[in-house]
Amino acid sequence: MNSGQIMTAQLENGGTIDFVLDANAPRGGMKHTFFTPDKKYAVQFFNNPQDGQNPNIQDRIRTIVGIYNPTLSEQDGGALGNTEKTAEYFRSRFCWPVAIVQSPEFGIVCPTYPQRFFFGDNASTHGLNLKGKDKKSNWFTGRMRKYISSGELGDFRTMLSAAICLSRSIRRMHQAGLAHSDLSCNNVLIDPQTGSTVVIDIDSLVVPGKYPPEVCGTRGYIAPEVLTTMELDPRDPRRCLPCVSTDLHALPVLIYEYLFLRHPLAGPKIYSPDSAEEDDFLAMGPKATFIEDPNDTSNRPQDLKITIQSLSKGLEKLFLRAFVDGLHNPSERPTAMEWERELLKAWDRLRRCENPHCEKKWFILRDEREPVCPYCKTRVTDKIITLTLKSAMRGKQGVYRDCGEVVVYDQMPLYDWHVYSNVHNDEKAGNDMRAYICKHNGMWLLVNHGIEGMTSPTGRLVPKGQAVELKDGAVFRMTDRENGLLCEVSAI
Amino acid sequence: MSDYIRRLPVYLLLDCSGSMSGEPIEAVKQGIKALLTELKGDPQALETAYLSVITFNSTARQVSPLTELMLFKEPELTAGGATALGGALCVLADCIKNEVRTSTATQKGDWKPLVFLLTDGAPTDNLEDGLEAIKNVSTGNIIACAAGANANTNTLRKITNNVLMMNNLTAGDLAAFFAWVSGSIKASSKSIDAKPGEAVQLPPPPQGFVIVP
Numbered sequence: 001m002n003s004g005q006i007m008t009a010q011l012e013n014g015g016t017i018d019f020v021l022d023a024n025a026p027r028g029g030m031k032h033t034f035f036t037p038d039k040k041y042a043v044q045f046f047n048n049p050q051d052g053q054n055p056n057i058q059d060r061i062r063t064i065v066g067i068y069n070p071t072l073s074e075q076d077g078g079a080l081g082n083t084e085k086t087a088e089y090f091r092s093r094f095c096w097p098v099a100i101v102q103s104p105e106f107g108i109v110c111p112t113y114p115q116r117f118f119f120g121d122n123a124s125t126h127g128l129n130l131k132g133k134d135k136k137s138n139w140f141t142g143r144m145r146k147y148i149s150s151g152e153l154g155d156f157r158t159m160l161s162a163a164i165c166l167s168r169s170i171r172r173m174h175q176a177g178l179a180h181s182d183l184s185c186n187n188v189l190i191d192p193q194t195g196s197t198v199v200i201d202i203d204s205l206v207v208p209g210k211y212p213p214e215v216c217g218t219r220g221y222i223a224p225e226v227l228t229t230m231e232l233d234p235r236d237p238r239r240c241l242p243c244v245s246t247d248l249h250a251l252p253v254l255i256y257e258y259l260f261l262r263h264p265l266a267g268p269k270i271y272s273p274d275s276a277e278e279d280d281f282l283a284m285g286p287k288a289t290f291i292e293d294p295n296d297t298s299n300r301p302q303d304l305k306i307t308i309q310s311l312s313k314g315l316e317k318l319f320l321r322a323f324v325d326g327l328h329n330p331s332e333r334p335t336a337m338e339w340e341r342e343l344l345k346a347w348d349r350l351r352r353c354e355n356p357h358c359e360k361k362w363f364i365l366r367d368e369r370e371p372v373c374p375y376c377k378t379r380v381t382d383k384i385i386t387l388t389l390k391s392a393m394r395g396k397q398g399v400y401r402d403c404g405e406v407v408v409y410d411q412m413p414l415y416d417w418h419v420y421s422n423v424h425n426d427e428k429a430g431n432d433m434r435a436y437i438c439k440h441n442g443m444w445l446l447v448n449h450g451i452e453g454m455t456s457p458t459g460r461l462v463p464k465g466q467a468v469e470l471k472d473g474a475v476f477r478m479t480d481r482e483n484g485l486l487c488e489v490s491a492i
Numbered sequence: 493m494s495d496y497i498r499r500l501p502v503y504l505l506l507d508c509s510g511s512m513s514g515e516p517i518e519a520v521k522q523g524i525k526a527l528l529t530e531l532k533g534d535p536q537a538l539e540t541a542y543l544s545v546i547t548f549n550s551t552a553r554q555v556s557p558l559t560e561l562m563l564f565k566e567p568e569l570t571a572g573g574a575t576a577l578g579g580a581l582c583v584l585a586d587c588i589k590n591e592v593r594t595s596t597a598t599q600k601g602d603w604k605p606l607v608f609l610l611t612d613g614a615p616t617d618n619l620e621d622g623l624e625a626i627k628n629v630s631t632g633n634i635i636a637c638a639a640g641a642n643a644n645t646n647t648l649r650k651i652t653n654n655v656l657m658m659n660n661l662t663a664g665d666l667a668a669f670f671a672w673v674s675g676s677i678k679a680s681s682k683s684i685d686a687k688p689g690e691a692v693q694l695p696p697p698p699q700g701f702v703i704v705p
Contacts, residue, residue: 136535138535143497
């Protein structure tokens with residue numbers, strides 16, 4: 001192979017794409033990767049050319065590039081119901097294959113992931129040369145974190161944001177019936193600074209009705225039932241193959257790693273005195289035990305200080321469902337949508353720690369009556385202002401139901417989903433700031449930045465640029481327009 | 493939490509006999525440098541792989557004890573003397589016994605060690621002693637690479653079933669060998685989607701290398 005030589009690949013859609021040959025092309029388990037001269041696209045071929053000729057694999061990949069593609073609008077041949085806006089949203093969150101190579105051999109073309117998922121200069125404080133390397137999440141969540149510059153590490157808030165981003169991407173996949181089948185620290189890159197993730201290696205998805213891919217997953221992320229039955233013949237009905245419910249094991253493992261910087265199953269318990277291999281098999285497979293299992297503390301590390309009880313009650317419950325009830329019972333695992341929803345609720349309870357030296361900087365306010373940062377134990381001295389957002393019940397004059405709670409902080413932005421009951425914080429919502437919170441001369445204000453029809457507690461119009469004071473017990477309309485939310489203030 | 497981390501011990505057994513002097517030994521030094529750089533770019537390898545170097549000429553000795561990659565110091569290598577391959581295997585067996593944690597009822601053991609052996613000649617000492625010694629320790633994969641025309645692949649076959657042959661002892665081939673070693677270590681450190689007790693799958697050998705059947 002002549003490294004540096006430029007080759008032209010013929011695409012199935014009639015186009016061509018140039019790529020640069022490289023004898024040291026990055027090589028994964030299934031494929032190796034070349035890049036276009038401008039490095040905007042990766043051109044990937046199978047390590048085993050027979051895989052590329054396999055009609056089952058080709059067929060599956062064609063549907064992934066086409067009718068299951070959430071990064072392409074329905075109009076352009078992508079997923080059903082996908083608009084250009086949602087397609088655009090997911091383009092930066094998935095590295096989704098965009099074309100199929102016909103010759104020199106069967107292969108796929110993927111966009112290269114955004115620059116923020118590659119390390120830049122000075123990423124390591126300990127002389128590691130990371131420039132240009134992928135930001136695999138275990139750089140940030142594993143023991144090697146200590147060698148990464150603090151500027152790269154983000155804080156608790158950005159890691160929570162990454163968890164939301166990932167759960168949303170997986171929810172979108174599962175919504176279409178697709179399973180990733182190999183979610184892991186290698187296949188989800190993370191940028192803690194911006195709190196974003198990108199899911200890569202999309203070509204081994206499980207597609208409904210198509211021949212399944214031959215991956216079983218990555219150590220630490222494989223669902224216990226898949227590892228346990230890996231030795232069985234693929235046609236054996238007891239054999240568990242990757243599917244949506246196995247993704248629903250890998251997803252909370254990643255979320256747990258993002259939020260706690262440790263693995264939920266890696267504890268001190270010795271499962272087998274015979275060999276490391278047997279011990280590990282039991283620990284990740286048939287005998288897997290959550291390190292925070294409330295009923296079985298055999299795998300609980302002695303020095304466990306920050307636990308799922310440091311998060312919101314909703315997230316605590318979901319982790320218990322994922323790693324206690326659902327660990328060996330796949331149907332009990334929370335769905336990606338539940339994760340997304342609960343993480344968003346936690347996001348609305350974030351509070352900046354008053355200790356300027358707090359390493360995590362932010363925490364989830366679990367209980368207003370016990371407002372303490374779980375990381376540095378600094379007690380909240382400032383007022384805690386909670387907005388309860390309510391929407392009018394259809395057909396019932398004057399009856400409202402709670403549809404969200406927001407613990408505010410100074411300079412907090414508010415968006416459409418804080419204003420209208422029919423907008424949710426998801427890929428369809430816009431991200432223009434509509435209002436913001438501001439602490440001014442000891443007063444807490446909600447400043448209208450772009451809402452038509454905001455009204456004060458006394459019913460007067462609050463024009464843009466003016467504010468409502470957030471006093472305990474105050475009730476006002478975020479807007480008097482259709483689907484406008486009512487806001488109830490509690491200040492303690 | 494670090495107590496629960498299993499290490500992947502990696503032993504490099506390097507021939508430093510007289511025939512390696514000049515370009516080959518320099519290429520080996522460069523190879524180790526490149527290996528370290530490569531592995532330090534991979535979080536899983538960095539977290540699990542521990543490296544040791546054993547050299548052999550007229551005698552064999554461990555020049556770098558099993559060390560985590562971030563603390564690993566490249567050894568001084570000089571070529572000269574004979575090819576004490578049997579002795580090198582004895583040293584390897586001792587090192588594994590002393591350095592690799594075994595699984596017990598109270599201790600998380602290390603993964604089975606990976607051993608890469610590079611030689612360009614035939615043993616000049618008693619190989620049988622070495623073969624006997626390594627029988628008594630558990631290793632995952634031993635990969636032997638016969639470098640150049642004078643290496644004796646039959647001898648290496650007695651040590652392991654995994655024998656590679658590189659035809660020329662050129663700097664380029666040695667560099668390719670070390671690149672492959674780093675690829676193998678990276679694969680082992682993560683692919684332990686391996687079934688218990690089985691040797692891990694290594695990537696295909698570099699171009700120009702022949703697997704000795």
